[in-house]
């Protein structure tokens with residue numbers, strides 16, 4: 001049973017999207033406990049902007065899996081245009097000049113699994129140095145890449 005606070009995120013969740021970690025094209029978005037729907041929506045948008053190969057976003061609030069959403073669902077249900085083929089560019093190619101997904105409210109942090117064959121990515125809004133980020137797929141530690 002989802003807690004009542006999670007129901008606020010129902011609009012964001014695509015019931016048809018896979019929720020198991022490790023699906024191709026899936027990234028994890030981990031939001032702080034108590035995040036609002038609008039923050040979650042902005043964060044999901046930022047994730048889609050930050051990485052154009054993202055097909056599915058697995059949304060975790062605190063330690064709870066809220067569900068998963070997809071770029072296709074967001075554009076049809078919420079009118080969020082994830083991206084167009086024209087604005088593709090080499091995100092993460094190392095220029096580091098601009099941070100994709102930066103907004104007035106938060107900075108999107110991108111973690112990548114240290115195991116190259118895994119390559120799972122997790123996005124967070126808060127960096128906590130006391131807590132290493134563990135890959136939800138393989139259990140390896142993840143490193144901050146942005």
Ligand SMILES: [Zn+2]
Nearest residue numbers: 113118135138
């Ligand atoms: Zn991994």
